[in-house]
Structures are given as structure tokens and as C-alpha cells.
Amino acid sequence: MTAFAAATVASTLAACGGGDEGGGGTAAEGGENEASDIGVTEDTITLGAHYPLTGVAAPGYSEIPTGVQAYFDCLNQEGGVYGRDVEFVYKDDAYNPTQTSQVTNELVLEDEIFAMMGGLGTPTHSAVVDFLNAEGVPDLFVASGSLTWGDDPETYPYTFGWQTDYMSEGKIIGEYIAENFPEAKVGLFLQDDDFGEDGEAGIRQYIDDQIVAAERYTPGNTSVGPQIAALQAAGADFVVGFNVPSYTALSQLTALQLGYQPQWFYSNVGSDPTLVGGLLNRFSEGKVADAALLDGALTTGYLPTVDQTDNPWIQEFQRIWDECGGEGELTNYRVYGMAQAYTTTQALQAAGQNPTRDGLVEAIEAVGSEWEGPVFAPFRYSEDSHMGTSGMSIERIVGNGSEVVQDVRVTDIGDAPIEEFDKEPATPPANAIPDEEPYEG
Amino acid sequence: MDYFVNVTLTGLTQGMIYSAFALALVLIWRSTRIVNFAQGSMAAATTFIALALIQAGQSYWVALVVALASGFVLGAIVERVIIRPVEGGPELNAVIVTLGLFVAIQAGIAIVFGSSFQSFPTPFGVRGFEVGGTTIPLTPTSLYVIGSVLLVMALLVALFRFTRIGLAMRASAFSQEVARLLGVKVGGMLTLGWGLAAVVGSLSGLLIAGGTFVWPAYMDALIVFGFVAAIIGGLDSPVGAIVGGLILGLALSYVSGYAPRGSALVNISALVILIVVLLVRPGGLFSSTTARRA
Numbered sequence: 001m002t003a004f005a006a007a008t009v010a011s012t013l014a015a016c017g018g019g020d021e022g023g024g025g026t027a028a029e030g031g032e033n034e035a036s037d038i039g040v041t042e043d044t045i046t047l048g049a050h051y052p053l054t055g056v057a058a059p060g061y062s063e064i065p066t067g068v069q070a071y072f073d074c075l076n077q078e079g080g081v082y083g084r085d086v087e088f089v090y091k092d093d094a095y096n097p098t099q100t101s102q103v104t105n106e107l108v109l110e111d112e113i114f115a116m117m118g119g120l121g122t123p124t125h126s127a128v129v130d131f132l133n134a135e136g137v138p139d140l141f142v143a144s145g146s147l148t149w150g151d152d153p154e155t156y157p158y159t160f161g162w163q164t165d166y167m168s169e170g171k172i173i174g175e176y177i178a179e180n181f182p183e184a185k186v187g188l189f190l191q192d193d194d195f196g197e198d199g200e201a202g203i204r205q206y207i208d209d210q211i212v213a214a215e216r217y218t219p220g221n222t223s224v225g226p227q228i229a230a231l232q233a234a235g236a237d238f239v240v241g242f243n244v245p246s247y248t249a250l251s252q253l254t255a256l257q258l259g260y261q262p263q264w265f266y267s268n269v270g271s272d273p274t275l276v277g278g279l280l281n282r283f284s285e286g287k288v289a290d291a292a293l294l295d296g297a298l299t300t301g302y303l304p305t306v307d308q309t310d311n312p313w314i315q316e317f318q319r320i321w322d323e324c325g326g327e328g329e330l331t332n333y334r335v336y337g338m339a340q341a342y343t344t345t346q347a348l349q350a351a352g353q354n355p356t357r358d359g360l361v362e363a364i365e366a367v368g369s370e371w372e373g374p375v376f377a378p379f380r381y382s383e384d385s386h387m388g389t390s391g392m393s394i395e396r397i398v399g400n401g402s403e404v405v406q407d408v409r410v411t412d413i414g415d416a417p418i419e420e421f422d423k424e425p426a427t428p429p430a431n432a433i434p435d436e437e438p439y440e441g
Numbered sequence: 442m443d444y445f446v447n448v449t450l451t452g453l454t455q456g457m458i459y460s461a462f463a464l465a466l467v468l469i470w471r472s473t474r475i476v477n478f479a480q481g482s483m484a485a486a487t488t489f490i491a492l493a494l495i496q497a498g499q500s501y502w503v504a505l506v507v508a509l510a511s512g513f514v515l516g517a518i519v520e521r522v523i524i525r526p527v528e529g530g531p532e533l534n535a536v537i538v539t540l541g542l543f544v545a546i547q548a549g550i551a552i553v554f555g556s557s558f559q560s561f562p563t564p565f566g567v568r569g570f571e572v573g574g575t576t577i578p579l580t581p582t583s584l585y586v587i588g589s590v591l592l593v594m595a596l597l598v599a600l601f602r603f604t605r606i607g608l609a610m611r612a613s614a615f616s617q618e619v620a621r622l623l624g625v626k627v628g629g630m631l632t633l634g635w636g637l638a639a640v641v642g643s644l645s646g647l648l649i650a651g652g653t654f655v656w657p658a659y660m661d662a663l664i665v666f667g668f669v670a671a672i673i674g675g676l677d678s679p680v681g682a683i684v685g686g687l688i689l690g691l692a693l694s695y696v697s698g699y700a701p702r703g704s705a706l707v708n709i710s711a712l713v714i715l716i717v718v719l720l721v722r723p724g725g726l727f728s729s730t731t732a733r734r735a
Contacts, residue, residue, distance in 0.1 A: 054551055054657075055658060058557070059557045060558075216705070217704045218704040221697070222662055223455050225451030225454075225578060226447075226698030226703065227697070227698075229448055229578070230444065246558060249558075253652070257580055259576025
């Protein structure tokens with residue numbers, strides 16, 4: 001219990017000598033590594049996270065930390081960050097907010113993490129966001145597109161979003177429909193919480209008059225028959241789903257029962273073609289004739305996906321998974337975890353040789369919006385916004401892959417306009433390890 | 442009108458699924474006087490055994506038979522090894538043990554078969570029939586479910602009403618001492634009761650899984666509704682279990698389809714229906730005698 005005595009001391013001595021080494025990929029030469037804050041020793045930095053490793057939300061999501069772990073393992077082989085190994089401690093909360101509180105307490109008080117990284121889920125992370133901010137624990141890159149993590153840094157100064165928020169996503173989808181399907185009668189299939197609400201608010205900014213029905217399902221109810229039947233009865237010929245992957249599969253099966261064939265558009269969260277397509281393909285081997293029910297559905301993207309084998313980021317992540325990963329194949333969830341780990345590495349490098357919790361937050365606010373990486377569009381990090389990436393492309397699902405039908409566009413929450421984004425995609429640095437300058441303040 | 446038909450048929454199909462599970466609960470209650478909370482995860486376990494066989498290339502029917510047989514073995518083992526030591530003690534002990542078992546078996550499934558979503562095949566189609574140019578949400582698979590559940594119900598009624606074994610099982614459950622004095626091998630009957638109940642449970646697990654997705658906790662939601670259906674029906678009556686399941690399925694489907702934000706009200710409605718039924722008939726709709734306790 002007294003193990004952290006040394007760790008708390010030197011928080012104000014940070015990063016005096018590490019100035020001109022530049023990158024953090026190798027051990028710094030100028031200054032000594034110090035135990036500059038809780039969770040930082042001379043040769044380790046400890047990060048923590050909570051994920052649903054068991055339970056309803058586990059399929060898919062439980063793969064994310066294996067991607068994160070593989071990335072950090074490979075990073076550590078190459079010298080870590082300023083010579084420190086990144087240690088990643090993740091715990092199972094079963095997507096149950098009560099358990100999230102418990103494991104987060106353990107992470108902060110017993111494991112003494114330096115920062116959280118990629119805690120997953122809106123209901124789950126909502127249970128711990130106050131605690132983390134009260135304790136002053138940096139709460140990086142929450143794995144959820146809720147606005148809560150980024151739109152009000154005064155309330156949650158230590159918390160940062162990462163992926164495109166659901167409202168911006170809704171806006172980009174709405175604009176796309178208005179431009180390309182102006183005659184469509186649109187039905188919304190929404191998860192009955194922030195996820196669906198934010199998405200609906202965004203989409204209604206552009207096609208409020210085209211929407212003929214908005215049906216909500218409660219996660220946990222396995223019957224969505226009445227909801228899909230209501231969309232059909234309202235005459236919707238274009239259905240946009242803000243739902244999780246299992247409900248993509250359920251909605252497809254239910255539509256099959258009803259003989260209902262609208263154009264489907266699933267938001268990013270619910271559209272992993274490998275997961276959903278794999279689930280549905282099993283039936284087609286039996287009595288259902290068509291090969292892939294999701295074929296032709298539209299979705300959005302903010303990260304390259306595993307089917308894009310010629311994408312240099314995917315090639316690097318594949319190499320990392322082969323060298324440092326565990327069992328199984330590289331999946332989009334593992335890519336997501338690696339991409340988050342990449343951004344986290346950028347943040348740790350920017351925080352300097354001897355990072356402090358407050359210094360880390362300051363560095364992200366100051367330079368985070370300049371970082372390039374696997375994510376298509378830049379992050380919106382500043383003193384006034386902790387929102388993550390701001391842009392998305394629109395893709396059509398073809399088999400287990402997808403083809404881009406609209407290039408990346410960027411926007412922001414509220415009534416910010418949508419703009420085309422014409423910057424070239426970043427290419428990965430050597431070994432897919434970033435090389436950020438320490439931020440000097 | 443189409444919408445009403447669709448919501449009704451969806452409700453009937455869901456209701457039959459609740460009935461299937463309620464039947465297993467009724468069977469174990471009638472033969473052992475224990476409410477078995479572990480029923481759901483026991484059924485899930487055998488469903489995963491079946492899935493493993495299907496994935497290994499066996500036919501659905503082979504997998505079904507193996508799942509039912511392993512259900513019987515599992516039920517019998519659970520009774521002999523885990524329930525027997527607490528039988529005869531306070532009623533609550535056995536119930537709490539089944540709760541613990543529920544969690545343990547679910548964890549075991551996750552360890553052995555993994556916790557990912559997997560689709561479970563069905564021997565029949567999952568496309569709705571076409572009637573007069575429109576597709577209705579009644580599929581060959583739902584007919585298979587309905588047929589199987591009615592068949593099981595008929596067999597159970599016959600077992601308890603017309604056979605000596607059924608009578609002996611009820612006697613053992615109702616009063617062990619008296620049954621023993623009358624020459625019934627009570628221990629054997631209890632084991633048999635658990636085994637048979639687990640067979641019915643396994644069947645319900647397979648029927649529920651067919652044409653949709655399974656993961657270790659896939660029975661969780663159904664356990665609750667299955668219990669409500671069984672209680673509405675009186676917990677004692679196979680016919681009651683079917684009727685209870687259908688009432689619940691239809692009512693929840695109408696709530697979900699017609700109430701504003703209906704999907705969110707489904708779980709609350711189940712409770713309201715349960716309370717109303719119990720207020721009107723405290724023993725459930727089909728209870729033979731009210732306030733009978735073992």
C-alpha cells in the first residue's frame with residue numbers, strides 16, 4: 001500500500017532537460033528519466049482501461065484491448081516512450097456501470113495508473129467520468145461517440161473524446177441523403193439513448209422533412225419486430241440505423257421475415273461487415289438464398305478497415321498483429337485499438353520526457369489538433385473543445401469490404417457547416433511509431 | 442391493418458418462445474418443487490454443444506438429439522451432485538444454489554465456447570410466408586417452434602396425467618416422506634425430474650436459438666419472460682405455461698408496437714401484467730389449487 005510513495009513526488013520537476021531530443025521513439029539522452037507523477041517510474045508508464053470482456057457487449061468490443069496491447073508490446077520492443085515501457089492494464093466491466101466504477105477505482109487507487117486510455121461505452125464511462133476528473137486522472141480517448149467527453153472541457157477538463165461524435169456523423173449522413181437521395185422517405189432506427197438522440201439531432205438538421213418515422217429500440221430487447229414493422233408501415237424506403245452491431249443483424253433478420261427491403265444505412269458503430277456479415281452468412285449457407293444481406297448497405301468510416309489491404313496503415317497494423325498480437329486475425333476492432341494506442345503514444349511523447357498528468361492534458365490541448373495518424377480527419381482538441389476527430393467518409397458495403405462513395409467531409413457539433421476535406425491521408429512513420437516533439441508550454 | 446397483423450404475429454412467435462421456456466420451468470416445479478434459476482444457462486450450455494456439432498459438420502437433427510441427451514445427463518448430474526446436498530433443507534437454499542449455478546454455467550460456457558456472437562442455424566427458412574402479395578412475419582421456423590412447443594406440452598400433460606411415473610414424480614415432489622412410505626423411490630424420481638426438465642429446457646434453448654444469434658448470456662432476457670409466463674399460467678400447468686407465454690408475447694408486442702417509446706416500456710409492462718394477473722388470481726390463471734405449498 002505504500003508503494004507509490006516515490007511516485008507522487010516529482011511532479012513539478014518535469015521535462016526540464018528533454019528539450020531538443022525531438023522524438024520520443026528512443027530513449028532520451030539529455031535528461032534523466034524520473035518518476036514524475038503517479039503511474040510513471042524511470043522505466044514504465046502505466047495506463048488503464050475498462051472494456052466489456054464478457055456479456056452482451058463483449059462480441060467485437062472485447063477484441064479492442066488485444067489490439068491496444070499488441071501495439072504497445074511492439075512499441076516497447078522499439079524502446080517505448082522516452083525509454084519507458086508502456087504498461088497497459090485493462091479490466092472487465094461487462095458493460096455494467098456498477099462494475100465500471102469498481103474496476104476504475106481499482107485502476108486508479110490500487111494499480112495507480114498514470115492515465116485512462118480508451119475506456120469503452122457511454123453508459124459505462126459516464127459512471128466514472130466525475131471520479132476521474134475529481135482525482136485529476138487524464139481520461140484519454142473514451143471509446144464512444146457521445147458528446148459528453150468533449151463538448152464541455154470546463155466540466156471535464158481531464159476527459160477527451162476520440163472517434164467522430166454521433167451528432168457530427170448524423171449531420172454528414174443527413175447531408176449525403178439530402179444531396180443523393182432527395183426523394184427518399186427516410187425511417188430512423190435508433191438506440192433509445194444518447195447514441196440515437198445525438199445521431200437523430202444531427203441528421204434532422206439536413207433532412208427533417210424527409211423523415212417519415214423514427215423508431216427506438218431498447219438495448220436488451222431482442223425483439224425489434226414491431227419497430228421494423230412500423231418503419232415498413234410508414235412507407236420508409238431508406239432506413240438509417242444508429243444501433244450496435246447485434247441490432248444490425250437483428251434488424252436485417254426481422255426485415256427478412258417481413259419481406260422489407262429499403263436502402264439501409266448503418267452508422268459506423270453498427271456496421272462492421274465482418275462481424276455482422278459473418279453472423280448473417282451462416283443462415284445463407286442454409287435456407288436463405290442471398291449471399292450477403294448487408295451487401296449494398298451504406299455506412300460511414302473514419303479509420304481504414306482490414307479489407308483495405310493496400311492501405312499502408314492496415315499493412316503496418318497487420319505486421320504489428322503478426323509480430324506482437326495474440327490468437328486470431330486482425331479485425332476492425334483491433335485496428336481501432338491500435339489506432340487509439342497510436343494517438344496515445346503521440347500524447348505521451350508530446351507530454352515530454354518526464355510527464356505529469358496536468359502536463360499531458362496541456363500538451364493534448366496545445367498540439368493534439370496537429371497530429372496525423374490512421375484517423376482520416378484531424379482531432380478538434382483545444383482549450384475549448386476536447387472533441388475527437390471531426391470527419392467521415394461514406395462507404396458502401398460490398399461483400400466483407402467496402403468502397404468509398406463520398407470522400408471525407410469534416411464538421412463539428414451544433415450548426416457548424418460541413419466542409420470537404422482535401423488533405424492527403426497521412427502515411428505511417430517507420431514501425432508505425434509516431435515521433436512527436438515534446439510540448440514545452 | 443397490415444401493421445396490426447405484423448405486430449400480432451410477431452407477438453405470437455415471441456410468445457411461443459416464452460412458452461417453450463416456461464414449460465421447462467413448469468416441469469421442474471411439478472417434479473421437484475424447486476424453481477430452477479439455472480435452467481437458462483443449462484439450456485444455453487446444451488445449445489452450444491449442438492452448435493459445436495453443427496459447426497463440425499453434423500446435421501441439425503443429430504445435434505438436436507445430442508443436445509437433448511446431454512441436457513438429460515446435465516440435469517441428472519446437477520441434481521445428484523449439487524442439489525441433493527441441499528434438498529430437504531429450507532426451500533430457499535436450493536433456489537439460491539440454482540442462482541449460483543446459473544452464473545457458474547454461464548461463465549463455463551464463455552470459457553469453453555468463447556463469448557462472441559454466433560448465428561445458430563435452423564432447419565427451416567427464416568423468410569416470412571407470402572399471403573396475397575404481402576409478406577407476413579410468420580416463417581417456416583416459427584411454425585417449427587410452435588409445433589414443437591405444442592408437442593412437448595401434450596407429452597407433458599400425458600406424462601403427468603396418464604403414467605405411473607408421472608404420478609410418482611408428482612408425489613415425490615409434493616411430499617417426500619409420504620411418497621417414500623408408499624414405496625416410491627424418491628431419489629430416483631427427483632433425478633429423473635431434473636433430467637426431463639433439462640431435456641425440455643434444452644429443446645427450448647435450441648428453439649429459441651434457431652435462426653438467430655447465441656452468446657453465453659443469450660437466455661438472460663428470456664429467463665425473466667419465461668418465468669413471468671410460467672407464473673401467469675400458474676407454474677403448475679403445462680397448458681397455463683403456453684397460455685401465459687402467448688398472453689405475454691402478444692401484450693409486449695402491442696406495447697412495443699403501439700405505445701410511444703414502446704420498446705422502453707416492454708420490461709415494465711411484463712411486471713404490470715404479472716401483478717394484474719396475480720391480483721386477480723393469486724395462484725396464476727391455471728392453478729389447480731390456490732395456496733398449495735410443498
